[in-house]
Amino acid sequence: xxxxxxxxxxxxxxxxxxxxxxxxxxxxxxxxxxxxxxxxxxxxxxxxxxxxxxxxxxxxxxxxxxxxxxxxxxxxxxxxxxxxxxxxxxxxxxxxxxxxxxxxxxxxxxxxxxxxxxxxxxxxxxxxxxxxxxxxxxxxxxxxxxxxxxxxxxxxxxxxxxxxxxxxxxxxxxxxxxxxxxxxxxxxxxxxxxxxxxxxxxxxxxxxxxxxxxxxxxxxxxxxxxxxxxxxxxxxxxxxxxxxxxxxxxxxxxxxxxxxxxxxxxxxxxxxxxxxxxxxxxxxxxxxxxxxxxxxxxxxxxxxxxxxxxxxxxxxxxxxxxxxxxxxxxxxxxxxxxxxxxxxxxxxxxxxxxxxxxxxxxxxxxxxxxxxxxxxxxxxxxxxxxxxxxxxxxxxxxxxxxxxxxxxxxxxxxxxxxxxxxxxxxxxxxxxxxxxxxxxxxxxxxxxxxxxxxxxxxxxxxxxxxxxxxxxxxxxxxxxxxxxxxxxxxxxxxxxxxxxxxxxxxxxxxxxxxxxxxxxxxxxxxxxxxxxxxxxxxxxxxxxxxxxxxxxxxxxxxxxxxxxxxxxxxxxxxxxxxxxxxxxxxxxxxxxxxxxxxxxxxxxxxxxxxxxxxxxxxxxxxxxxxxxxxxxxxxxxxxxxxxxxxxxxxxxxxxxxxxxxxxxxxxxxxxxxxxxxxxxxxxxxxxxxxxxxxxxxxxxxxxxxxxxxxxxxxxxxxxxxxxxxxxxxxxxxxxxxxxxxxxxxxxxxxxxxxxxxxxxxxxxxxxxxxxxxxxxxxxxxxxxxxxxxxxxxxxxxxxxxxxxxxxxxxxxxxxxxxxxxxxxxxxxxxxxxxxxxxxxxxxxxxxxxxxxxxxxxxxxxxxx
RNA sequence: GCCGGGAUGGCGGAAUCGGUAGACGCAGCGGAUUCAAAAUCCGCCGCCGCAAGGUGUGAGGGUUCGAGUCCCUCUCCCGGCACCA
Numbered sequence: 001x002x003x004x005x006x007x008x009x010x011x012x013x014x015x016x017x018x019x020x021x022x023x024x025x026x027x028x029x030x031x032x033x034x035x036x037x038x039x040x041x042x043x044x045x046x047x048x049x050x051x052x053x054x055x056x057x058x059x060x061x062x063x064x065x066x067x068x069x070x071x072x073x074x075x076x077x078x079x080x081x082x083x084x085x086x087x088x089x090x091x092x093x094x095x096x097x098x099x100x101x102x103x104x105x106x107x108x109x110x111x112x113x114x115x116x117x118x119x120x121x122x123x124x125x126x127x128x129x130x131x132x133x134x135x136x137x138x139x140x141x142x143x144x145x146x147x148x149x150x151x152x153x154x155x156x157x158x159x160x161x162x163x164x165x166x167x168x169x170x171x172x173x174x175x176x177x178x179x180x181x182x183x184x185x186x187x188x189x190x191x192x193x194x195x196x197x198x199x200x201x202x203x204x205x206x207x208x209x210x211x212x213x214x215x216x217x218x219x220x221x222x223x224x225x226x227x228x229x230x231x232x233x234x235x236x237x238x239x240x241x242x243x244x245x246x247x248x249x250x251x252x253x254x255x256x257x258x259x260x261x262x263x264x265x266x267x268x269x270x271x272x273x274x275x276x277x278x279x280x281x282x283x284x285x286x287x288x289x290x291x292x293x294x295x296x297x298x299x300x301x302x303x304x305x306x307x308x309x310x311x312x313x314x315x316x317x318x319x320x321x322x323x324x325x326x327x328x329x330x331x332x333x334x335x336x337x338x339x340x341x342x343x344x345x346x347x348x349x350x351x352x353x354x355x356x357x358x359x360x361x362x363x364x365x366x367x368x369x370x371x372x373x374x375x376x377x378x379x380x381x382x383x384x385x386x387x388x389x390x391x392x393x394x395x396x397x398x399x400x401x402x403x404x405x406x407x408x409x410x411x412x413x414x415x416x417x418x419x420x421x422x423x424x425x426x427x428x429x430x431x432x433x434x435x436x437x438x439x440x441x442x443x444x445x446x447x448x449x450x451x452x453x454x455x456x457x458x459x460x461x462x463x464x465x466x467x468x469x470x471x472x473x474x475x476x477x478x479x480x481x482x483x484x485x486x487x488x489x490x491x492x493x494x495x496x497x498x499x500x501x502x503x504x505x506x507x508x509x510x511x512x513x514x515x516x517x518x519x520x521x522x523x524x525x526x527x528x529x530x531x532x533x534x535x536x537x538x539x540x541x542x543x544x545x546x547x548x549x550x551x552x553x554x555x556x557x558x559x560x561x562x563x564x565x566x567x568x569x570x571x572x573x574x575x576x577x578x579x580x581x582x583x584x585x586x587x588x589x590x591x592x593x594x595x596x597x598x599x600x601x602x603x604x605x606x607x608x609x610x611x612x613x614x615x616x617x618x619x620x621x622x623x624x625x626x627x628x629x630x631x632x633x634x635x636x637x638x639x640x641x642x643x644x645x646x647x648x649x650x651x652x653x654x655x656x657x658x659x660x661x662x663x664x665x666x667x668x669x670x671x672x673x674x675x676x677x678x679x680x681x682x683x684x685x686x687x688x689x690x691x692x693x694x695x696x697x698x699x700x701x702x703x704x705x706x707x708x709x710x711x712x713x714x715x716x717x718x719x720x721x722x723x724x725x726x727x728x729x730x731x732x733x734x735x736x737x738x739x740x741x742x743x744x745x746x747x748x749x750x751x752x753x754x755x756x757x758x759x760x761x762x763x764x765x766x767x768x769x770x771x772x773x774x775x776x777x778x779x780x781x782x783x784x785x786x787x788x789x790x791x792x793x794x795x796x797x798x799x800x801x802x803x804x805x806x807x808x809x810x811x812x813x814x815x816x817x818x819x820x821x822x823x824x825x826x827x828x829x830x831x832x833x834x835x836x837x838x839x840x841x842x843x844x845x846x847x848x849x850x851x852x853x854x855x856x857x858x859x860x861x862x863x864x
Numbered sequence: 865g866c867c868g869g870g871a872u873g874g875c876g877g878a879a880u881c882g883g884u885a886g887a888c889g890c891a892g893c894g895g896a897u898u899c900a901a902a903a904u905c906c907g908c909c910g911c912c913g914c915a916a917g918g919u920g921u922g923a924g925g926g927u928u929c930g931a932g933u934c935c936c937u938c939u940c941c942c943g944g945c946a947c948c949a
Contacts (some may be wrong), residue, residue, distance in 0.1 A: 298865035731888035
């Protein structure tokens with residue numbers, strides 16, 4: 001065995017062994033319990049970044065740990081290969097997205113392989129392969145048949161210069177990222193999936209997921225946002241016709257306080273009123289340039305204009321004016337809201353601004369109402385009772401809502417309903433690099449689904465987008481097809497699917513990788529659900545919710561038999577890095593990689609700015625944020641792997657922080673991880689020449705305490721592993737090595753046996769994190785052929801016993817000394833020993849004890 | 865703005881149920897080895913203090929014999945907000 005640690009030859013040898021023995025090929029088998037360990041697949045952006053290393057190391061640690069624990073493990077890998085960055089790269093470099101994507105996949109695959117992950121590569125898939133997206137299309141058609149998929153208008157960001165639809169990410173401060181042109185809202189038709197139909201199931205089934213973090217379940221529940229309220233109408237007459245303006249509210253108890261109604265700029269009433277009103281027309285036009293993003297909507301200045309149209313209050317018949325409000329969303333709810341300035345903070349601000357009446361209809365005993373400023377209790381629905389509300393005066397929230405809903409229902413103007421914040425999922429994208437939506441548009445037959453036998457509708461792979469519009473419009477060979485119904489010339493749909501569709505069911509496809517004739521096969525029933533899913537917390541809502549929805553649709557179509565796809569979820573914290581950019585007046589925003597700038601700091605070490613190393617000019621410091629291709633702040637792990645090896649990179653990543661915690665990237669500390677790996681090798685080398693024997697029944701005190709330290713550390717590490725706290729598992733390895741090196745130094749009689757026992761524990765504990773070095777040492781030391789086949793070590797109780805325990809001695813809660821007592825001592829004996837101790841005497845200063853708290857095994861607190 | 869999370873030495877972090885704050889590392893300092901350096905090894909290392917001791921887990925308050933941990937208020941940072949993935 002080599003004396004010097006050489007990661008290159010050693011890691012290659014280990015990887016070759018796994019390759020040649022097909023160590024990670026997963027085969028369905030009833031002999032062992034199955035364990036499907038899945039990490040979220042990467043977008044092939046070019047190179048791995050540290051977030052990937054973190055994600056996949058966590059997955060690999062769990063995979064290898066469960067293999068050693070005797071599970072039949074599947075860990076697959078693939079590529080979320082459709083998406084916007086490939087089109088951006090195409091615009092920049094004139095390379096077809098397909099070529100760029102496949103090149104990236106090849107490079108990143110080799111990077112993943114060099115990290116030694118226990119992946120079954122035979123199941124690899126990429127979502128841009130027709131054999132995969134065939135089934136996106138097939139299932140979409142089934143949803144269409146079931147009415148789950150349907151068509152309606154959607155609001156998109158329109159770049160008037162490039163004549164193209166922009167993603168939210170491509171809109172910077174209301175302008176197109178490439179053109180700098182003011183972005184407009186535009187309404188176009190698109191396909192939606194009726195996820196709201198599944199809202200109750202998606203909400204209720206969260207209770208079936210004890211293995212999910214509470215925070216994720218809470219976020220999903222809040223996102224679904226089930227609310228109970230009243231949908232009711234304000235009647236009005238327009239052009240001699242009786243009409244109704246519908247709204248929804250969760251605060252029907254405040255209905256008597258309505259002083260106006262607000263509608264969205266796109267609402268028919270607003271458009272009608274604008275006909276002879278140039279000021280309103282201008283305002284509606286201005287609203288076209290406001291953002292469609294919820295965060296912008298919520299923070300922008302609330303503006304409005306009266307329409308001059310009045311509607312009747314459904315209970316009092318009073319006339320209230322309709323306003324157009326820039327904060328009312330057409331696509332959400334009814335596109336109109338009742339306004340109760342006295343009891344809604346947003347309405348209150350709006351009323352103050354436009355001097356609209358504020359009418360108090362809820363009172364809380366002991367609180368005075370004033371229209372001068374908003375007070376927290378105005379909006380508290382549980383605190384007060386109705387006032388100024390006629391027959392409803394004195395009623396509390398529930399009673400008032402019930403009475404008012406009943407009266408509205410009696411007039412045919414309203415009813416109690418349940419509503420969700422969740423909106424249906426718009427899946428149409430006006431983009432090239434995605435899965436084609438399998439529809440053909442025929443002038444006589446309308447939108448006709450592509451027949452199943454013509455699937456998959458293959459995306460041409462040689463287009464090069466140029467930033468203006470969808471290149472599929474120019475691909476006549478793709479575009480022009482006969483109508484499947486009447487045979488006349490027709491046009492293919494050129495919209496592609498949201499890439500969230502691709503990632504909503506890939507986990508099921510891995511499990512049926514060898515099936516070509518169906519979306520999934522019976523192997524899926526064996527492997528699913530995923531036992532452990534691992535991925536970034538940023539996916540807590542959208543991806544996970546869409547996957548849950550997709551699973552339920554597949555279940556309802558009889559394709560699978562599970563309700564929930566992911567039994568256990570580990571949400572990995574993001575790896576963050578500094579972000580630097582320049583924003584030119586016109587044109588594209590420019591990002592700088594952290595190694596392209598020099599940081600400027602104030603005296604406290606806080607980053608205040610930066611300047612470009614290339615031109616010495618300042619760049620904007622945008623704070624820290626998640627590593628991403630678009631912000632150019634990702635760190636490629638390649639240099640780390642080459643310099644220190646995969647084991648060091650993996651070990652360092654696990655050691656750096658607990659998996660669920662956000663991590664600000666810094667490579668200080670890699671040296672320490674590497675030192676530890678090298679020291680492990682050195683001790684292994686030293687032990688390789690030492691004879692192995694059983695640990696003696698009676699050990700000298702020093703050796704016994706070292707052995708105890710190892711088993712105690714193992715016990716702690718086993719607990720930490722069960723909690724997925726891998727950073728302390730890594731430090732447990734360090735503690736064990738420290739203890740073993742101490743034994744080596746002291747070299748008391750019989751130490752070899754303790755050392756071999758301890759070292760074999762250390763190797764097994766470490767092998768999920770640093771698989772290469774532990775694989776080689778396990779063989780070189782003759783412990784066995786394959787450490788993956790070795791049983792997981794359990795701490796020996798016999799090694800843990802001790803005769804004496806040390807307790808903490810406190811006087812008045814302050815640590816004043818330590819106390820050694822026999823392990824068998826009872827509370828009374830401990831209390832007596834504590835009171836008699838020198839430290840206690842000193843700090844009690846002759847006062848009698850008022851109380852003595854004894855926590856066995858921990859401490860004694862004497863209160864005087 | 866709304867929803868979720870976080871804040872502990874110079875840095876990453878540890879502390880399972882409310883029970884020794886700072887495990888394990890990094891950086892730093894001192895020493896050994898070396899012609900010298902790297903590597904390696906040994907020791908020190910929250911802050912104030914010569915010491916005794918005091919003080920200390922983002923800020924302020926509270927509960928408790930005892931609070932990093934529980935409760936209330938606040939600040940800052942991160943993630944998500946439906947077309948980045």
